[in-house]
Amino acid sequence: MTLKKLELSVGELAQRAGIAPSAVRFYEDQGLIFSRRTSGNQRRYHRAMLRRVAFIRASQTAGIPLAVIADVLSELGDHESPPKSMWEAASKRWIDDLNNRIALLENMRDMIGSCVGCGCLSLGECHLLNPGDEMNKLGPGPRRLMRD
Amino acid sequence: MTLKKLELSVGELAQRAGIAPSAVRFYEDQGLIFSRRTSGNQRRYHRAMLRRVAFIRASQTAGIPLAVIADVLSELGDHESPPKSMWEAASKRWIDDLNNRIALLENMRDMIGSCVGCGCLSLGECHLLNPGDEMNKLGPGPRRLMRD
DNA sequence: TAGCGAGTTCAAGTTCGCTTGAAGTCGCCT
DNA sequence: AGGCGACTTCAAGCGAACTTGAACTCGCTA
Numbered sequence: 001m002t003l004k005k006l007e008l009s010v011g012e013l014a015q016r017a018g019i020a021p022s023a024v025r026f027y028e029d030q031g032l033i034f035s036r037r038t039s040g041n042q043r044r045y046h047r048a049m050l051r052r053v054a055f056i057r058a059s060q061t062a063g064i065p066l067a068v069i070a071d072v073l074s075e076l077g078d079h080e081s082p083p084k085s086m087w088e089a090a091s092k093r094w095i096d097d098l099n100n101r102i103a104l105l106e107n108m109r110d111m112i113g114s115c116v117g118c119g120c121l122s123l124g125e126c127h128l129l130n131p132g133d134e135m136n137k138l139g140p141g142p143r144r145l146m147r148d
Numbered sequence: 149m150t151l152k153k154l155e156l157s158v159g160e161l162a163q164r165a166g167i168a169p170s171a172v173r174f175y176e177d178q179g180l181i182f183s184r185r186t187s188g189n190q191r192r193y194h195r196a197m198l199r200r201v202a203f204i205r206a207s208q209t210a211g212i213p214l215a216v217i218a219d220v221l222s223e224l225g226d227h228e229s230p231p232k233s234m235w236e237a238a239s240k241r242w243i244d245d246l247n248n249r250i251a252l253l254e255n256m257r258d259m260i261g262s263c264v265g266c267g268c269l270s271l272g273e274c275h276l277l278n279p280g281d282e283m284n285k286l287g288p289g290p291r292r293l294m295r296d
Numbered sequence: 297t298a299g300c301g302a303g304t305t306c307a308a309g310t311t312c313g314c315t316t317g318a319a320g321t322c323g324c325c326t
Numbered sequence: 327a328g329g330c331g332a333c334t335t336c337a338a339g340c341g342a343a344c345t346t347g348a349a350c351t352c353g354c355t356a
Contacts, residue, residue, distance in 0.1 A: 009332075009333075010332085010333070010334095011332065011333080020314080020315075021332090021333090022314070022315055022316080023313085023314065023315085025334095025335095026313070026314060026315090030313090038322085038323090039322095040321075040322045040323070040333085040334090041321080041322080041333085041334065041335095042321095042322065042323085042332085042333055042334075043333085043334090060313095061252055063211060063253075065312075065313090066312075066313070067312090094257075095257050098253050098254075098257040099257065101253055102250055102253045102254060102257070104209055105211075105246050105249055105250045105253070106246075106250060109242075109243050109246040109247065109250070157302075157303075158302085158303070158304095159302065159303080168344080168345075169302090169303090170344065170345055170346080171343085171344065171345085173304095173305095174343070174344060174345090178343090186303095186352085186353090187352095188303085188304090188351075188352045188353070189303085189304065189305095189351080189352080190302090190303055190304075190351095190352065190353085191303080191304090208343095213342075213343090214342075214343070215342085
């Protein structure tokens with residue numbers, strides 16, 4: 001019946017993307033998405049923003065901070081057809097990062113697995129708890145799970 | 149020459165664990181580690197706390213929030229020989245969680261890999277950006293990368 | 297025993313990723 | 327034309343994980 005809208009209000013985008021309207025505005029403030037305004041100053045989002053939000057959420061799920069997502073997204077630009085080379089570079093960045101994070105988690109998991117039942121928190125022979133500085137090097141600062 | 153100390157001050161523990169003294173105190177406030185006090189009210193940590201801090205940092209690196217770490221650690225208790233069954237349960241919890249997170253990251257990576265060069269942020273055929281609700285289901289709330 | 301680097305507490309500040317609230321405006325349906 | 331739900335901005339608040347600063351005390355060394 002109704003024909004497919006190509007512009008969405010904040011509330012519509014929010015609902016269809018599965019996030020709160022406040023989050024949509026927040027993302028726009030942060031330069032992650034953009035909109036045009038109606039004569040009455042209301043936001044109107046192109047349907048493409050749905051995909052952009054999906055990309056943002058997916059990236060977040062992988063633990064990538066908004067600032068980094070914004071960075072990649074801004075390199076992609078506001079235009080409709082982003083340069084392929086840019087997207088390739090961004091993808092490489094993502095993948096390298098994801099691979100690092102996956103490796104870390106796998107190490108954790110395997111170490112914990114080998115720990116089961118050893119009671120190692122009070123004994124001395126666990127290689128999770130005596131990792132020879134490996135872990136210390138990897139996560140020194142505050143909540144820096146990733147990035148540079 | 150000097151014999152191995154079995155108690156460490158805040159600063160010593162901090163340095164040897166590779167974190168700031170303020171972080172050490174913070175962890176103690178949060179019940180992640182504990183100490184005895186000297187007659188002059190200064191903290192003295194048992195060497196075992198080094199391992200505990202290593203464990204905390206390792207867990208954090210895997211993206212596990214302090215509250216959860218504290219939870220597991222408190223179940224393990226302050227005593228020297230934690231019940232094996234408890235440690236097994238905790239390990240299972242960790243491993244399940246890690247496996248979930250690893251799967252998520254691998255999906256992300258593979259999707260991005262298959263995206264290289266497709267320019268999909270503006271085109272319509274990318275399965276990263278049109279994941280059929282998969283991703284939306286997985287990461288709906290704010291920064292909830294994990295937990296329950 | 298004096299000095300001073302390291303320790304103490306407590307309150308406030310910081311970043312991230314939003315949410316909430318107040319005060320007011322828009323736009324669509326009847 | 328009126329009504330009311332959805333929109334607007336701006337400021338403040340929140341929880342996690344710490345850091346910073348002020349004001350003061352300890353404890354080891356010379």
